[in-house]
Amino acid sequence: MQADLSPFDALVLMSFGGPEQEEDVLPFLQNVTAGRGIPDERLKEVGEHYYQFGGRSPINEQNRSLLEALSRELETRGITTPLLWGNRNWKPFLADAVRSEHQRSGARKFLAIDTSAYSSYSSCRQYREDFAAAQTQLLTEGIHVDFEKIRQYYNHPGFAQAQLSCVREALEQYRAATGSLDPDDYRVLYVTHSIPSTMQENSERHTNGYRAQHEELIDWLSTELEPAYGRVESELVYCSRSGSPHTPWLEPDINDRMKELSEKGVGGVVVVPIGFVSDHMEVKYDLDTEAAQTAKDLQMDFVRAATVGIHPEFVAGLIDLAVERAEQVRQAAEEIKKPVVTGTSLSSGSGACSRNCCEGSRLVPTQPNWPAPSR
Numbered sequence: 001m002q003a004d005l006s007p008f009d010a011l012v013l014m015s016f017g018g019p020e021q022e023e024d025v026l027p028f029l030q031n032v033t034a035g036r037g038i039p040d041e042r043l044k045e046v047g048e049h050y051y052q053f054g055g056r057s058p059i060n061e062q063n064r065s066l067l068e069a070l071s072r073e074l075e076t077r078g079i080t081t082p083l084l085w086g087n088r089n090w091k092p093f094l095a096d097a098v099r100s101e102h103q104r105s106g107a108r109k110f111l112a113i114d115t116s117a118y119s120s121y122s123s124c125r126q127y128r129e130d131f132a133a134a135q136t137q138l139l140t141e142g143i144h145v146d147f148e149k150i151r152q153y154y155n156h157p158g159f160a161q162a163q164l165s166c167v168r169e170a171l172e173q174y175r176a177a178t179g180s181l182d183p184d185d186y187r188v189l190y191v192t193h194s195i196p197s198t199m200q201e202n203s204e205r206h207t208n209g210y211r212a213q214h215e216e217l218i219d220w221l222s223t224e225l226e227p228a229y230g231r232v233e234s235e236l237v238y239c240s241r242s243g244s245p246h247t248p249w250l251e252p253d254i255n256d257r258m259k260e261l262s263e264k265g266v267g268g269v270v271v272v273p274i275g276f277v278s279d280h281m282e283v284k285y286d287l288d289t290e291a292a293q294t295a296k297d298l299q300m301d302f303v304r305a306a307t308v309g310i311h312p313e314f315v316a317g318l319i320d321l322a323v324e325r326a327e328q329v330r331q332a333a334e335e336i337k338k339p340v341v342t343g344t345s346l347s348s349g350s351g352a353c354s355r356n357c358c359e360g361s362r363l364v365p366t367q368p369n370w371p372a373p374s375r
């Protein structure tokens with residue numbers, strides 16, 4: 001593979017964003033929830049999670065480390081394409097980052113590396129809507145930019161292998177802490193962000209869907225673990241449900257499931273946040289604080305696996321994915337063989353999921369792909 005990112009002028013690490021100090025928390029939450037119908041009580045509760053950490057989300061530090069690691073990887077490969085950082089909900093905002101890079105270097109074509117691995121409206125399509133919104137905003141200033149993104153990478157070898165070493169380490173940590181790894185005594189709980197059931201259904205129309213992608217990766221991980229660990233009892237559970245209690249979201253919640261397991265006599269859990277690429281607030285609060293407390297109350301052993309963070313295989317994988325996307329765009333061909341560890345669920349068409357994937361009831365322009373590029 002050619003170590004070249006042409007036709008792209010710049011890479012942009014695209015993330016959710018999070019507050020840096022107490023004063024940021026409310027305006028951040030207003031940005032996140034604008035028009036999304038989240039009850040006030042839930043917002044207060046989530047605000048408290050941030051205040052408990054001094055108003056500072058861990059996500060920004062994580063992204064700064066990832067930026068550094070990605071820069072080093074680019075340097076190692078002799079790729080000189082500039083790398084910038086833009087967010088959906090907090091500074092540095094995507095449009096601002098892109099504007100300054102355009103003013104600095106004339107860059108017009110941006111390739112985004114996003115910080116979420118699976119297909120769903122929240123974790124994929126909404127980022128593409130953000131690209132279209134930034135494009136529209138900058139167009140009013142006479143700046144024409146466009147965006148592409150890397151594909152969803154839940155089954156890319158870089159992410160999968162990094163995830164596997166996180167699980168192995170956690171199992172060893174559990175063994176060291178409890179003196180055993182008897183499959184009847186503990187359960188591996190793979191955790192991801194819950195989403196509304198309608199969002200799950202929308203994700204299933206053009207890919208195998210959010211939940212099935214997690215299950216595919218879990219099956220692969222279990223197979224990889226078997227030679228060293230034999231049977232590993234594991235299941236997929238969810239955290240961070242929001243929205244109205246009357247709206248169905250994916251279940252079971254991790255805390256509810258731990259209670260059930262405890263009643264069945266399971267003595268401990270190894271919690272693996274496969275839905276999060278780094279230690280977000282969901283990991284720090286919902287898992288390390290809340291689920292850890294549930295474990296204490298139930299007198300269960302509790303080990304939380306690391307997130308992939310800046311694991312070298314994950315970082316190298318992200319650059320592989322950027323190189324792959326650039327090559328697809330150069331050749332105007334989607335059919336370059338994609339390295340995957342499992343499954344073939346991502347259709348060709350955009351490097352993202354597909355043109356129509358994860359559409360909801362509102363049709364909002366996306367980049368890439370809808371409406372079709374005018375040039």
Ligand SMILES: CC1=C(CCC(=O)O)c2cc3nc(cc4[nH]c(cc5[nH]c(cc1n2)c(C)c5CCC(=O)O)c(CCC(=O)O)c4C)C(CCC(=O)O)=C3C
Binds near residue numbers: 017019194199282
């Ligand atoms: C699938 C998914 C990911 C993973 C993919 C990805 O990474 O993109 C993710 C990531 C994140 N979600 C985050 C924060 C929040 N998410 C909220 C609300 C929501 N998330 C949803 C889904 C997801 N969210 C959904 C369906 C909602 C309901 C409202 C809506 O339909 O949009 C709310 C509102 C309050 C609440 O209800 O919790 C907050 C504050 C942060 C930052 C954390 C930090 O500061 O470290 C991150 C990385």
Ligand SMILES: [Fe+2]
Binds near residue numbers: 193
């Ligand atoms: Fe979220």
